[in-house]
Amino acid sequence: MSENWVLTEAEAVELLALLITSARIQMDEPAHYGPLRLLTATERLSAMMLERSSDKSKAFLQDNIERIPEMHMAMSDVETYKSALDQLCREVAGCLLRHSELEGASP
Amino acid sequence: MSEHVLNNIKTRRVVRQMTDEAVAREQVETILEAARWAPTGGNLRPIRYVVVEDPGTRRLIRLVAPGMFQKAPVLILICIDWAIIEQHRMTLSDRTSLIDVGTAAQTMMLAAHAIGLASGPVTSFSKEAIKVILNLPGSYSPEMFICIGHKAEGTRAGMRAWKKITWRDLSHWERFEDK
Numbered sequence: 001m002s003e004n005w006v007l008t009e010a011e012a013v014e015l016l017a018l019l020i021t022s023a024r025i026q027m028d029e030p031a032h033y034g035p036l037r038l039l040t041a042t043e044r045l046s047a048m049m050l051e052r053s054s055d056k057s058k059a060f061l062q063d064n065i066e067r068i069p070e071m072h073m074a075m076s077d078v079e080t081y082k083s084a085l086d087q088l089c090r091e092v093a094g095c096l097l098r099h100s101e102l103e104g105a106s107p
Numbered sequence: 108m109s110e111h112v113l114n115n116i117k118t119r120r121v122v123r124q125m126t127d128e129a130v131a132r133e134q135v136e137t138i139l140e141a142a143r144w145a146p147t148g149g150n151l152r153p154i155r156y157v158v159v160e161d162p163g164t165r166r167l168i169r170l171v172a173p174g175m176f177q178k179a180p181v182l183i184l185i186c187i188d189w190a191i192i193e194q195h196r197m198t199l200s201d202r203t204s205l206i207d208v209g210t211a212a213q214t215m216m217l218a219a220h221a222i223g224l225a226s227g228p229v230t231s232f233s234k235e236a237i238k239v240i241l242n243l244p245g246s247y248s249p250e251m252f253i254c255i256g257h258k259a260e261g262t263r264a265g266m267r268a269w270k271k272i273t274w275r276d277l278s279h280w281e282r283f284e285d286k
Contacts, residue, residue, distance in 0.1 A: 021170075021236055033231075
């Protein structure tokens with residue numbers, strides 16, 4: 001894994017604020033908003049990381065920023081939403097592989 | 108006139124993406140003036156509004172409001188002042204004031220739409236964090252933000268409807284028959 005710093009302390013605190021407040025408001029909101037909040041955090045983290053990240057992550061992060069807002073809108077179509085989340089899982093696994101010692105292994 | 112009002116109601120949309128373009132002070136005041144005319148239970152008027160334009164404060168608010176996708180130039184926070192409720196010896200569990208939040212919110216969004224502005228409500232935020240950030244008086248509970256601004260081109264679409272509905276799906280005439 002690369003040891004580059006991709007977040008400032010202020011950005012990390014911003015992300016903490018989002019995660020902690022999401023945890024609290026989720027107690028009062030429908031269960032299916034859980035993925036929405038996690039994806040919002042993913043989108044914001046991707047935006048924070050993008051400029052300082054290496055080529056191993058850049059395309060994946062850029063995709064997240066563009067695609068996640070569209071995914072939110074499809075929440076009412078559960079199967080499409082699941083399928084989009086599965087695709088995101090495959091892509092994050094690919095990104096992990098690129099950063100891992102298994103680099104070069106096919107995902 | 109009535110056609111104009113109905114058209115305003117039918118064409119208003121929740122806007123989730125706004126430009127940086129500033130909103131004129133007079134426009135904000137027009138929206139607040141409209142809210143003053145919203146129906147309120149018992150004519151108690153326990154609703155208070157906190158307007159936030161300062162960019163730094165708006166940024167902090169967004170950080171504790173996961174449901175706030177907009178970067179709106181103006182945020183109007185609708186609060187209930189529970190001191191007013193208590194003054195009138197209403198019980199704290201009384202739900203009338205929450206209905207007042209709703210009437211105020213819709214009145215403001217329609218007013219915004221009528222003067223060419225976009226709006227969107229947000230309730231997904233941490234009340235406790237907002238109290239700290241805005242240093243709200245102890246009797247105020249923050250209930251809903253109305254984001255005000257100008258709609259961005261290619262704006263984030265609204266959440267897709269779970270199913271297509273008409274007013275007929277939502278309405279029932281007269282007494283329900285016994286089962």
